Amino acid sequence: MLLGRGIMFAGAMGTGAAGSLTGAAAEPLKDDPWSLEMGSVVPAYQVPSRFEKDVVRTRSNPNNEFRNSHARTPHHLLQGTVTPNGLFFSISHSGLPDIDPAQHKLVIHGLVKQPLVYTVESLSRYPMVTRMHFLECSGNGAQMFSNEPVQATAQALHGLCSNAEWTGVLLSTLLEETGIDPKAKWLFGEGADSLSLHRSVPVKKALDDAMIALYQNGERIQPGNGYPMRLLLPGYQGNMNIKHVRRIKLIDQPAMSFYEAKTYSQILPDGKMWLFHFTMEVKSFITQPSFGHSLKEPGYYEISGIAYSGNGRISKVLVSADGGKSWAQAALQEPVLPKAFTRFRMPWRWDGQPAVLQSRAWDESGAVQPLRPEFVAARGQTSTPVTNPLGFPNQHYNSITSWGVDCIRVRRGHGRRRNAWPRQADQRG
Amino acid sequence: MLLGRGIMFAGAMGTGAAGSLTGAAAEPLKDDPWSLEMGSVVPAYQVPSRFEKDVVRTRSNPNNEFRNSHARTPHHLLQGTVTPNGLFFSISHSGLPDIDPAQHKLVIHGLVKQPLVYTVESLSRYPMVTRMHFLECSGNGAQMFSNEPVQATAQALHGLCSNAEWTGVLLSTLLEETGIDPKAKWLFGEGADSLSLHRSVPVKKALDDAMIALYQNGERIQPGNGYPMRLLLPGYQGNMNIKHVRRIKLIDQPAMSFYEAKTYSQILPDGKMWLFHFTMEVKSFITQPSFGHSLKEPGYYEISGIAYSGNGRISKVLVSADGGKSWAQAALQEPVLPKAFTRFRMPWRWDGQPAVLQSRAWDESGAVQPLRPEFVAARGQTSTPVTNPLGFPNQHYNSITSWGVDCIRVRRGHGRRRNAWPRQADQRG
Numbered sequence: 001m002l003l004g005r006g007i008m009f010a011g012a013m014g015t016g017a018a019g020s021l022t023g024a025a026a027e028p029l030k031d032d033p034w035s036l037e038m039g040s041v042v043p044a045y046q047v048p049s050r051f052e053k054d055v056v057r058t059r060s061n062p063n064n065e066f067r068n069s070h071a072r073t074p075h076h077l078l079q080g081t082v083t084p085n086g087l088f089f090s091i092s093h094s095g096l097p098d099i100d101p102a103q104h105k106l107v108i109h110g111l112v113k114q115p116l117v118y119t120v121e122s123l124s125r126y127p128m129v130t131r132m133h134f135l136e137c138s139g140n141g142a143q144m145f146s147n148e149p150v151q152a153t154a155q156a157l158h159g160l161c162s163n164a165e166w167t168g169v170l171l172s173t174l175l176e177e178t179g180i181d182p183k184a185k186w187l188f189g190e191g192a193d194s195l196s197l198h199r200s201v202p203v204k205k206a207l208d209d210a211m212i213a214l215y216q217n218g219e220r221i222q223p224g225n226g227y228p229m230r231l232l233l234p235g236y237q238g239n240m241n242i243k244h245v246r247r248i249k250l251i252d253q254p255a256m257s258f259y260e261a262k263t264y265s266q267i268l269p270d271g272k273m274w275l276f277h278f279t280m281e282v283k284s285f286i287t288q289p290s291f292g293h294s295l296k297e298p299g300y301y302e303i304s305g306i307a308y309s310g311n312g313r314i315s316k317v318l319v320s321a322d323g324g325k326s327w328a329q330a331a332l333q334e335p336v337l338p339k340a341f342t343r344f345r346m347p348w349r350w351d352g353q354p355a356v357l358q359s360r361a362w363d364e365s366g367a368v369q370p371l372r373p374e375f376v377a378a379r380g381q382t383s384t385p386v387t388n389p390l391g392f393p394n395q396h397y398n399s400i401t402s403w404g405v406d407c408i409r410v411r412r413g414h415g416r417r418r419n420a421w422p423r424q425a426d427q428r429g
Numbered sequence: 430m431l432l433g434r435g436i437m438f439a440g441a442m443g444t445g446a447a448g449s450l451t452g453a454a455a456e457p458l459k460d461d462p463w464s465l466e467m468g469s470v471v472p473a474y475q476v477p478s479r480f481e482k483d484v485v486r487t488r489s490n491p492n493n494e495f496r497n498s499h500a501r502t503p504h505h506l507l508q509g510t511v512t513p514n515g516l517f518f519s520i521s522h523s524g525l526p527d528i529d530p531a532q533h534k535l536v537i538h539g540l541v542k543q544p545l546v547y548t549v550e551s552l553s554r555y556p557m558v559t560r561m562h563f564l565e566c567s568g569n570g571a572q573m574f575s576n577e578p579v580q581a582t583a584q585a586l587h588g589l590c591s592n593a594e595w596t597g598v599l600l601s602t603l604l605e606e607t608g609i610d611p612k613a614k615w616l617f618g619e620g621a622d623s624l625s626l627h628r629s630v631p632v633k634k635a636l637d638d639a640m641i642a643l644y645q646n647g648e649r650i651q652p653g654n655g656y657p658m659r660l661l662l663p664g665y666q667g668n669m670n671i672k673h674v675r676r677i678k679l680i681d682q683p684a685m686s687f688y689e690a691k692t693y694s695q696i697l698p699d700g701k702m703w704l705f706h707f708t709m710e711v712k713s714f715i716t717q718p719s720f721g722h723s724l725k726e727p728g729y730y731e732i733s734g735i736a737y738s739g740n741g742r743i744s745k746v747l748v749s750a751d752g753g754k755s756w757a758q759a760a761l762q763e764p765v766l767p768k769a770f771t772r773f774r775m776p777w778r779w780d781g782q783p784a785v786l787q788s789r790a791w792d793e794s795g796a797v798q799p800l801r802p803e804f805v806a807a808r809g810q811t812s813t814p815v816t817n818p819l820g821f822p823n824q825h826y827n828s829i830t831s832w833g834v835d836c837i838r839v840r841r842g843h844g845r846r847r848n849a850w851p852r853q854a855d856q857r858g
Contacts, residue, residue: 029536029675032528035621039524039652041493042500044485045476045515046651051530055648056473064470071471079644080559080596085513086474087648095468099461101480107458124717125730130509130762130772167509192464215508217646219484219516222475223468246458288553301554333559335764343559 048086057087058155068093071224072159075287075306081132081333081341083162085217090224091137091160091238093195099244101220101228104192106212110249113179120228123214126169131211131234132340134308136161136280138237138264141397142386145379149402153292157401158285163308163341166232168213171206171248184250188257189231189242198247199240199264200254201233205278209234212245235310235339236278237396239264266395267388269380274395282309282369283398284317284344284361290403298352303330304345309363313337316362317344323356323402324371330359338364355405375399477515486516487584497522500653501588504716504735510561510762510770512591514646519653520566520589520667522624528673530649530657533621535641539678542608549657552643555598560640560663561769563737565590565709567666567693570826571815574808578831582721586830587714592737592770595661597642600635600677613679617686618660618671627676628669628693629683630662634707638663641674664739664768665707666825668693695824696817698809703824711738711798712827713746713773713790719832727781732759733774738792742766745791746773752785752831753800759788767793784834804828 048055055078057071071090073083083089101120109115137160143150144157180203187206190198201210213221213232221227226243233241239259254260254276266274284307289295303321307314313336318327330344344359361369370378375398382388477484484507486500500519502512512518530549538544569589572579579586609632616635619627630639642650642661650656655672662670668688683689683705695703713736718724732750736743742765747756759773773788790798799807804827811817 029534032532032621034526034528035623035625035675037623038493038495039521039526039622042486042488042490042498042519042521042525042653044488044491044500046486046500046517046519046653047474047515048649049528049530049652049656051528051657052649057471057475059471059473061471062473064467066467069471071473071475078647079557080594080647082511082594082646084646084648086476086515088475090471090475092468092471096471097463097468099463099478099480101478103461105458125728127731127774127776128508128733165509165511192461193468194464194466196464217511217513218507218509219513220477220481223478224471224475227478228480246464299554302556304557335766337764345556347556 055087057089058159064095069095070160072155073162075154075158075285076290076292077155078287079304081163081306081343082217083164085164085219085222085225088162088164088216088222088225089135089137089160092193092224093197094193096223097193097244098223099192099227104228104244104246106229106246106248108174108178108248108250110188110251111181111184112175112250113181114177116174116178118174118212120214123169123212123229126173128167128169129211130165130167132163132165132337133232133234134161134163134339134341135238135241136308138239138280138395139386139393142394144397144399144401145382145388145394147381147383151291154285154287154290154401160238161308164216165218166211166213167215167218168211168229168232171210171212171231172208174212175206180250183252186251186254188247188249188251188255189240189245190247190249191242192244192246197239197242197259198255198257199242199260200251200257201231201236201240203250205233205236233278235280237264237280240278263393264395265392266379267392277396280310281396281398282311282314282361282363282367283307284359284369285401286319286357286359286403289357289405295350295405298350301348301350302345303348303357304343305359307342307344307359307361308340309361309365309367310339311363311365311367312339313364314342314361315364317342318360319344319346320358321348321355324358327360350405357403357405358400360400370399372399484516486518487588493524498524499589501584502591504583504587504714505719505721506584507716508733510592510735510772511646512593514593514648514651514654517591517593517645517651517654518564518566518589521622521653522626523622525652526622526673527652528621528656533657533673533675535658535675535677537603537607537677537679539617539680540610540613541604541679542610543606545603545607547603547641549643552598552641552658555602557596557598558640559594559596561592561594561766562661562663563590563592563768563770564667564670565737567668567709567824568815568822571823573826573828573830574811574817574823576810576812580720583714583716583719583830589667590737593645594647595640595642596644596647597640597658597661600639600641600660601637603641604635609679612681615680615683617676617678617680617684618669618674619676619678620671621673621675626668626671626688627684627686628671628689629680629686630660630669632679634662634665662707664709666693666709669707692822693824694821695808696821706825709739710825710827711740711743711790711792711796712736713788713798714830715748715786715788715832718786718834724779724834727779730777730779731774732777732786733772734788736771736773736788736790737769738790738794738796739768740792740794740796741768742793743771743790744793746771747789748773748775749787750777750784753787756789779834786832786834787829789829799828801828
């Protein structure tokens with residue numbers, strides 16, 4: 001077992017030999033100011049310490065201009081698997097609507113036997129389920145289609161995914177009540193925000209594990225995540241998980257809405273397109289250490305990160321510290337839950353020499369996170385950071401993230417150095 | 430399967446017969462104001478909707494007078510198993526200290542081979558673990574020692590327990606590094622707040638599952654819960670889980686501090702005292718429906734609540750709707766984790782007649798939540814709400830909570846009515 005190292009007490013205090021300060025005579029810590037005075041008031045709703053002011057979501061539109069807003073989760077500053085609600089990622093196409101939950105309604109209609117309207121209050125009487133699931137924007141990691149490694153944090157590169165405990169009513173429970181016309185093959189979900197983002201979802205998914213979620217991590221879903229109710233489609237790309245959902249209309253074919261016909265499609269190298277590519281594929285990335293962290297001295301560190309798959313449970317994560325030449329199996333934090341973040345950990349002794357940290361995940365369906373050359377061959381790469389040559393946003397990046405470590409700080413690279421791609425290493429991996 | 434009921438669409442809209450509004454012609458919902466305008470800015474750290482302003486912790490000391498502060502979790506307004514950090518319960522004996530994490534130190538000394546000092550930064554290099562655990566104040570439910578049922582919400586009665594995902598370094602990892610003198614049988618934990626609350630903990634517990642926790646639900650622990658580090662003792666009463674921990678001193682016998690010799694002891698009916706009674710016993714309570722909720726009409730409802738035990742996993746929860754005359758086994762939400770909240774659920778058809786809702790939990794050790802007569806015989810009851818006749822606070826209440834339902838609202842009772850104790854029903858249960 002590789003353990004970390006503490007700072008030797010004797011050394012830290014500059015006194016005595018190791019072991020000489022044991023016993024009742026030791027009075028080792030001075031009283032800091034906060035140990036000498038009454039503290040501040042306990043608030044009704046807690047917030048983080050003021051010393052954590054930099055642990056926030058980075059925002060693409062902090063002045064709320066008339067366009068999209070992205071707010072990214074600071075994965076490099078977090079631990080565990082739950083993303084706290086304050087830091088859960090959010091993408092809004094028209095700002096945060098100020099919805100009165102007493103007025104909000106959800107209608108299920110179209111090819112059903114009995115159209116019905118639901119409110120927050122009426123749904124609260126239904127059988128509920130509680131499940132841990134990740135959500136990920138299909139554009140998460142879009143910068144990594146770039147043919148040059150982007151120097152950026154895990155927050156900037158992977159901050160459009162988060163993980164929470166959701167509680168709500170299974171959509172299958174409500175559809176059992178409305179009944180389904182046999183002609184219905186899809187449903188059309190629509191939000192109550194002014195953009196009315198809408199997407200088509202196969203009825204099969206609706207009857208599987210889709211949920212009308214009311215609670216996130218125990219409390220009501222917050223406005224940026226769909227207050228007061230959200231269509232949750234575990235494992236499916238984020239934008240289909242309609243926030244502020246007000247309409248579910250059963251239909252016989254996809255609605256071909258703007259967002260599914262253009263924005264959220266993926267152009268392939270051969271010019272064809274993934275039009276309905278819903279599942280977020282198996283993926284992992286290292287959060288500690290990662291870009292933005294400093295390793296001040298050689299010695300023991302824990303390599304830790306997040307793995308998840310829209311197919312189900314993570315079955316294995318391998319970690320490399322030499323850019324893919326050798327791999328070792330990481331410990332997975334129990335419980336390993338389906339379609340949820342799994343934290344992986346690996347003790348690592350850094351010898352102070354350049355290193356390249358990588359992780360690679362497998363899921364229970366047998367899917368594996370592709371190496372970079374495989375990914376590029378199948379999906380292409382671009383010289384622009386987040387769009388392909390047709391101007392479509394890059395989607396569904398799930399290849400490996402490499403963090404190059406030099407003597408001072410962790411930096412980003414697909415490979416060993418900023419300008420050196422680890423193609424050979426990846427092929428051997 | 431008992432399902433809830435939606436509001437019939439046709440009825441709600443006052444138009445047409447059921448089924449007549451299917452198809453493309455249906456345009457069932459008017460646009461609310463929030464569907465017609467750009468929303469507000471996406472914040473860096475999200476907060477709940479303004480419509481959730483009453484979903485907060487109730488506080489015993491909102492003006493921060495020079496005494497204890499309690500802040501209670503609003504269980505009757507939450508769902509699932511995770512308590513969000515903003516609503517996690519907190520008891521502070523001297524307000525919230527404003528601790529600079531770059532200055533804070535933890536010393537492990539006393540009967541060790543090598544005293545060591547740790548900082549937030551040095552601990553971040555150690556192997557970490559992530560575990561879901563509840564915390565409960567030993568005084569949670571103290572009012573229920575009362576020989577009269579107290580009319581109060583689940584927040585008021587049970588709000589001093591909460592559940593979170595904790596990440597940190599096992600104390601055993603650090604003690605492996607310091608070494609332990611064979612004479613060490615206890616450790617003395619001390620916080621950096623000005624009260625310096627301290628408690629004695631058996632070394633056996635320290636080597637089992639004790640943790641120096643740094644993260645709660647993914648982000649740094651908040652000030653009210655022990656920022657920047659906390660001694661977490663899963664299953665042990667809350668006050669032993671030293672917040673802002675700055676000292677762990679290994680000793681050969683309990684320190685007999687003020688808090689363990691008086692405040693957190695439990696007087697028994699025979700005049701003897703539980704002096705070192707650490708484990709929070711198996712317990713459950715119903716959160717939906719509960720005091721403060723209204724049932725507007727007969728029909729289907731979901732009965733739901735929380736069960737937990739300091740001994741390990743919950744193995745079974747029974748629910749009664751007739752004050753204990755008959756019981757049925759509730760569904761337990763997976764995953765059922767040790768020393769963590771387990772959500773239980775039971776569909777219920779309310780016929781509009783008076784009912785008494787109760788839950789009773791078992792854990793994997795075989796321990797069972799005591800019925801009221803058993804509890805009173807073993808532990809006593811009092812006429813004062815939160816202290817016994819010697820002026821000691823009541824501790825470790827874990828008997829059953831009964832919610833009486835009449836035609837309008839759910840009210841609190843040990844039994845069927847405010848003044849009718851269900852002794853007979855409890856004995857039959």
